[in-house]
Amino acid sequence: MTAVRKQDMWMISSVVDEHNHDVSPTKSRLIRGNRKLNMQVKRTLDLNDQAGVRINKSFRSLVCDAGGFENLQFVERDARNYIGKQRRALGKEGDGQALLNHFSAMRELNKDFFFEIDMDPDNRISNVFWADARSRAAFMEFGDVVSFDTTYLTNKYDMPFAPFVGVNHHGHSILLGCGLLSAEDSSTFVWLFRCWLRCMGNKSPEGIVTDQCKAMQNAIQMVFPNTRHRWCLWHIMKKLPEKLIGYTNYKEIKHTMKQLVYESSTAEDFESGWNNFIELYDLELNEWLHTLFEERHRWVPCYLKCDFWAGMSTTQRSEGMNAFFDGFINSTTTLQQFVVQYDNALRSKAEKEYEADFSSVNTTIPCGSQSFIERQFQEEYTHAKFGEVQNEFRCKMNCNVKNVVFDGIRTKYFVKEALIWKDESADKMREVIFDPSTKDIECSCRLFEFRGILCRHSLMVLAQEDVRCVSQKYILGRWSKQIRRWHTLIRASYNTKKDEPNVKRYDFLCKKFYDIAELACESQSGTDFLVDQLESLSKNASIRDAGATSLGAQKDMSSTPNTAVEHNNILSPVHVKRKGRPRGLRMQSTVEKIGKKKNM
CATH class of the missing domain: 1.20.1160 (Paired amphipathic helix 2 (pah2 repeat))
Incomplete structure (x- = not known):
């Protein structure tokens, strides 16, 4: 159609009533002007992105929900563009400023949230440390032994992730704070350890497990002079x-x-x-x-087994925590995205602990024997730790008392343990000292001192002495399911996303609609009735008028100048050159290899 203007009038000069392409209503959804994302789609994409779901999987879920691609009003590129726009809007002030804003919002929601940011002379982020309220409360109970490791890359700046990891009453790893570092030298570790020490009320751990890094060793001696330090045996x-x-x-x-x-x-x-x-x-x-x-x-076990290490002889706890985070973060993650996904990972870890607590309290693992001591541990310990006790009871069958020596008050037993995978010459002989008056027992294997679990040799002697109930000193509160843990009463993370009022109202209405739909779908008549009512409401002009009024009020409020105090502009960190685990090299094509040889 062609139109021309003559004086004050428009006149159509020509019309072509034939299409220049085949008419296909099914393809009209691909025309740019017809593509759009409604609020339900946007909300689904936002929530999935917060949960760490990749965009292609989010799009597939929307396709399944719509019943096919032909029922969607957008394509995957539109979803990617929307998420990219949301992320850019989140960090439009810069990655460093976005990180500070996020931490400040977390502290506003809970005053026990702790963070510190170390800046270089150019006002760039050098090092970051933070710990949420749950981690700080957990340290009071499980901060006696921690694992610390920095061999993990987590963000686009190649800043090493440095988690402090402890062991909870289920034997699970638990986060006790973490940092992102710009270097792996003594001064950086001193800064991080001092931040962690202040965060935990100036209470040092009793033991810490690291690799052989000399910089870590120097920093630990300076900040934690009274803490036992062991090297990772596996490394x-x-x-x-x-x-x-x-x-x-x-x-x-x-x-x-x-x-x-x-x-x-x-x-x-x-x-x-x-x-x-x-x-x-x-x-x-x-x-x-x-x-x-x-x-x-x-590092040698025989020098360390006399002290309590919660069973830790390696930094496997830290590396296991790193593997746990692999599902949430990657090497292209920005700092602000990292701390958000950290919250998701922390929430997931807390849920697993909550499930283990429920299972330990509401279910019972049957005893494998008629021993009163086994029943005693069954009533006190969590399922995971009671399982370790039961393993010692089973292995007790391989032990035999070879000799008994009476030394005044105490009795010394020589217990031989048969190792079925070795010849008889490799069988171990343990010395177990028992005090009949106090019922105290001590074994040369030092399993109780090291792990907090009575060993098979001690159980053998206790059965020989007809002890029906062990002293309370051998039932550690650390492994008990009877104690109410303070950190479990604290939320694992906080949703600091500043949702717009219309999004919050939309979520509220959707939840109400879900309840009504669940009732109506029980019968066809109920479904038809609800559809009629909704269609009637959608045609009601009063709803649109009320929405327009609300929108106008929002615009008025948005025009109000922001009087909040703004932080000084904080710049993003520089890329870190590190001495830890090397980054994987990209595989070269044949053409690249040939070109490289020619250049040489």
Whole structure:
């Protein structure tokens, strides 16, 4: 159609009544002017994005809900554009400023939320630490032993994620605060540890497990001088191939060293065995082994088993927590997105603990024997810890009392444990000391001191002494299901998203509609009645008029100047060069490899 203007009138000059393409009503939905996202779709995309659901999966769910692509008024690109716009709007002031705004909002919702941001001279974020109220409360009960590790990349700035991880009463990992660091040197770790110490009321942990990082060691000695520090045993033993592969008899060296580390019962046994090991394989000049022996009290089990470590000898807790976060964050995550997804992960972790609490209180694991001691632990311990006790009861069948020595008041038992996967010469002999007057018991394996669980050797002696109930000192409140934990009463996270009033009203109405629809769908007559009522309401002009009035009021309010005090502009951090786990190299194509060779 062509129109021309003559003086004050428009006149149609030509009309072509034939289409220049095939008429297809089913394709009209793809025309840009016909594509749109209604409020339900936008709300679904927003919620899924907050929950960490990828956009392609969110779009697929909308397709299934609509009954096919042909019933949608938009395409996947429209959904991606919408989410991208929302994310850009969230961080339009910069990633650093968005992070500060988020933390400030969290503190407004709960004054016990703690955070600190370290800035460089250019006003860029260097380091970040935060802990929510639940983590701070959990530290009061489970902060005696923590694992700390920084070998995880989580954001587009390559800032290492540094979580403080403890063990709760179910044996599950629990977050006790975390940080994002710009470097892995002593000064950075000192800053982080001091922040964590202030956050936890200046109460230091009794023990901390890390890797062999010298910077961490220096910072721990400075900030936590009274804290026991042990190295991750797994990190040390996995270096055997790297450090010893050059020796001709490498396999024998590796086997002997593992046997020496894991089988030594006392420090004297280890030291004498180590000297023989070094001399036998001519390893006097190996600097790595020399350093390990100098620091043997930090990693060899026989030096550490006399102290309580909640069963932790490696940083596996931290690495397991890192793997848990893999479902929520990735290497392209911005700082503000990271802390939001951190909340989602924390909420999920809290829900698992809540389910375990419910299961331990409302269900019962049957005893495997008629022992009164087993029933005692059944009533007190959570399911996970009672399972560990039951394992010791089962293994008790492999133990036999070989000799008994009476030493005045106390009795010393020599208990032999048969190991079915080894020959008889490898069977272990344990010394168990029992005091008949106090019912106190002590085993040379030190399992109770290390893990807080009575060992099979002690249970064997208690049965021999006809003890029907152990002292309360052997039932740790740390593993009890009878104690009400304060941190479980605190919400794991807070939704700080500033929803617009119309979105909040929309959510409220949807919930009301869901309840009504659930009642009406029971019969066809009820469904028809509800549809008629809704159609009648949708045609009612009073609803539209009320909506227009509300919209006008919102516009008036939005025009009101913002009198809130604004923070100084905080810049995003720079990309970090780090010495931790190397980033994976991208696989090169054949063309790239050939081009690289030509350039060389």
